[in-house]
Amino acid sequence: MILEEQRFLHEDIERLEQGIADRIGDEPKHIRDRLARDHQIAQFLDRISAQSAKLLEIYRDGDGSRSREIQEIGTGDPMNEFYKQLADVKSFHSKYPNEPVENLERAYRPKKGAEAEAQPSIVDTMFTGEEAFGRFFDLHTCHELYLNLPNAKRLTYLQYLDLFDNFTPSAAGLKRSEKMTDQYFAYVGQLALDLETFMRKTRPLENVDKVLGEFDTKFEEDWENDAVPEWKRDEPSTTAGSAGNPAASEGIWCDACEKAFTNDNVFKNHLSGKKHIRAENERRKREADGTDDGSHVVKGSASAWRLKERAIAEREYRIKRLASAMSTERSDTRVNVERKQGMTERERQMELDNLFSASAAAAQAAEAEEGEGGDDDDKIYNPLKLPLAWDGKPIPFWLYKLHGLGVEFTCEVCGNFVYMGRRAFDKHFNEARHIHGLKCLGITNTSLFRDITRIEEALRLWDKIQKDRRKDKIEDGSVIQMEDAEGNVMPEKVYYDLQKQGLL
Numbered sequence: 001m002i003l004e005e006q007r008f009l010h011e012d013i014e015r016l017e018q019g020i021a022d023r024i025g026d027e028p029k030h031i032r033d034r035l036a037r038d039h040q041i042a043q044f045l046d047r048i049s050a051q052s053a054k055l056l057e058i059y060r061d062g063d064g065s066r067s068r069e070i071q072e073i074g075t076g077d078p079m080n081e082f083y084k085q086l087a088d089v090k091s092f093h094s095k096y097p098n099e100p101v102e103n104l105e106r107a108y109r110p111k112k113g114a115e116a117e118a119q120p121s122i123v124d125t126m127f128t129g130e131e132a133f134g135r136f137f138d139l140h141t142c143h144e145l146y147l148n149l150p151n152a153k154r155l156t157y158l159q160y161l162d163l164f165d166n167f168t169p170s171a172a173g174l175k176r177s178e179k180m181t182d183q184y185f186a187y188v189g190q191l192a193l194d195l196e197t198f199m200r201k202t203r204p205l206e207n208v209d210k211v212l213g214e215f216d217t218k219f220e221e222d223w224e225n226d227a228v229p230e231w232k233r234d235e236p237s238t239t240a241g242s243a244g245n246p247a248a249s250e251g252i253w254c255d256a257c258e259k260a261f262t263n264d265n266v267f268k269n270h271l272s273g274k275k276h277i278r279a280e281n282e283r284r285k286r287e288a289d290g291t292d293d294g295s296h297v298v299k300g301s302a303s304a305w306r307l308k309e310r311a312i313a314e315r316e317y318r319i320k321r322l323a324s325a326m327s328t329e330r331s332d333t334r335v336n337v338e339r340k341q342g343m344t345e346r347e348r349q350m351e352l353d354n355l356f357s358a359s360a361a362a363a364q365a366a367e368a369e370e371g372e373g374g375d376d377d378d379k380i381y382n383p384l385k386l387p388l389a390w391d392g393k394p395i396p397f398w399l400y401k402l403h404g405l406g407v408e409f410t411c412e413v414c415g416n417f418v419y420m421g422r423r424a425f426d427k428h429f430n431e432a433r434h435i436h437g438l439k440c441l442g443i444t445n446t447s448l449f450r451d452i453t454r455i456e457e458a459l460r461l462w463d464k465i466q467k468d469r470r471k472d473k474i475e476d477g478s479v480i481q482m483e484d485a486e487g488n489v490m491p492e493k494v495y496y497d498l499q500k501q502g503l504l
Contacts, residue, residue, distance in 0.1 A: 001085060002058060002066045003073075009055045012104060016044045016051075019108030026110065032133045035123045035202070042204035044108070126201055134202035136333040137326075139164065142194060145187045151178055158341075161334050164191065165323040167230065167316050176230065179312055180305075188315040195322040202329070211325070212318070219317045223310060231313040233306075256280040411453040413437040 020041050028034045061067055073081050093099065123133060130138040143160045146152055151174060155163065160172065167173035174184065200208050222228045252261045254270065256279040261267040270276055323330060340348060386394035387405065400406065408418050409425035414433050419425040428434050429450050438446045441455065443462050452458050482495035484504050498504050 001088070002069050004085075006055065006058050006066075009051050009058070013048055013051050013055070015104040015108050016048050019110070020044050022110050031135060032121065032123055035134055035204075036121045038204045039122050045205075123201075131198075132336075134198070135329065136336050137161070137198065137329060139191070139194065142187070142191045145190060146172070149174065149184055149187060150181070151175075158334065158337055161330065161337065165320045167320075173230075180308060185308075185312055185315075188312060188319065192315045192318045192322070195319060195326070198329075199322060199326060202326075215318055215321045216314070218321075219314055222317075223313070228313050228317065231309055256283045409453075411437075412455050413441070413453055413458060 023037050023041055026037070028037060058066060127133050128138045130136060130140070139161070140157065142164070143155075143157050146160065146164070147154065153172060155172060163172035169175050173179075178184070196208070196212065199206075199211075219228070223231075226233050252264065252267045253259075254261065254267070254276070257270075257276055261270065343351075380393060382394045384394075384397065384400075386397065386400050389395045403421050403423060405421040407421060409420075409422070410416055410418050411425075411428065411434065414428065414437050417428075417433065419428055435446050438449060438458065441458060441462070443449065443458060445465070448465070449458055449461065452461065480492040481489050482492050483489050484495070484498075490498075495504070
């Protein structure tokens with residue numbers, strides 16, 4: 001019954017898509033319900049991927065069973081095939097009479113009310129009380145691991161929240177030689193794992209694997225380019241010395257004598273000593289004979305040391321990037337820790353109880369609101385087609401008549417757009433639609449065209465304005481100035497008028 005399985009998979013995928021759409025349309029107020037919804041959607045998406053893979057395998061028909069079943073149905077008597085499959089179904093249910101039937105519509109439908117309370121939430125056991133359903137970090141375990149490291153600074157938990165991703169020795173980090181221990185490797189591994197787990201729990205709809213892959217790719221590039229801070233490649237002598245003695249990174253290392261010197265002058269005097277010369281000759285002899293054993297630094301040990309450095313640097317790099325990606329939760333955690341330091345144990349327990357009971361109260365309030373206003377919202381009686389107010393209900397009829405919303409005003413400049421009411425009509429002269437229509441007609445000064453709605457009137461007025469401007473415009477070269485005997489300057493017309501009157 002390959003076709004029946006194919007039909008079931010299609011139905012299952014459609015039911016899952018509908019379940020996701022129903023959950024996305026509802027936005028819970030409490031963070032617990034919001035996280036539970038996101039995790040359910042993530043589970044549905046994973047199931048859609050799995051069912052799609054099965055469906056794709058059926059369509060590929062690798063063994064030809066689907067083609068054979070279609071051929072059997074199409075070639076012979078279809079009723080014979082039908083009764084054959086019906087007999088198989090009856091035989092199955094006779095063997096398993098109490099087999100439950102899965103109702104896909106009910107299984108993927110969002111649970112509400114008592115049905116939701118009876119089913120345990122997926123996020124109830126996912127977070128600790130300190131994390132408060134993904135709002136804050138809980139790094140107390142990592143803080144204890146850090147305090148147990150040799151030569152680690154004695155930081156409080158509040159200071160640790162600010163500095164856990166700062167691995168420089170001046171902040172919360174250790175020296176490079178002190179990091180090459182199994183204890184430190186376990187600490188950075190646990191811290192990176194906790195941050196990664198927290199991101200997966202609080203962001204179920206994000207592709208966390210893709211984000212971590214981008215982090216690893218960027219680290220690979222920086223490591224190949226020797227651009228990782230505090231983990232840059234040392235000089236050859238220093239690298240070899242560090243492999244033999246981790247303390248060599250703090251001073252000058254002598255490969256022949258396998259000894260570190262903190263003073264440059266002492267090291268230079270040591271090079272001319274008999275002991276160093278003898279040790280140098282023996283080392284060269286061993287290299288020539290190929291008799292170096294595991295107690296001396298060779299290329300293989302240096303590369304192994306570098307691989308260990310790379311593993312630690314990779315975890316530190318991931319911690320920095322994860323902390324940067326969750327900076328909001330980090331700052332909220334710091335504020336929460338400071339607030340809780342001023343609370344008693346009883347107040348903390350009361351706050352924790354209120355946190356768990358808040359979601360139930362919010363759900364009950366939402367159901368009560370739906371019960372009260374559900375009937376009113378479903379059907380709105382509006383036979384006069386009145387405009388809707390801010391609450392989604394029609395405005396009163398007297399208000400409709402008061403504002404004259406039943407009167408239509410048509411503006412030809414706006415493309416014969418109809419405005420309902422005098423108020424909307426008066427406002428539209430300053431709006432973009434009307435101004436754009438005037439500019440399309442070549443009119444630039446739009447402030448003079450208020451209450452003009454016809455294109456013919458607007459063009460006629462604009463032509464008149466242009467003619468008046470050209471008439472009033474006086475060119476500087478067209479005015480002739482005249483001067484009388486006393487040196488008074490005046491236009492030519494005034495000069496001749498005064499001359500005719502005998503005043504000059």
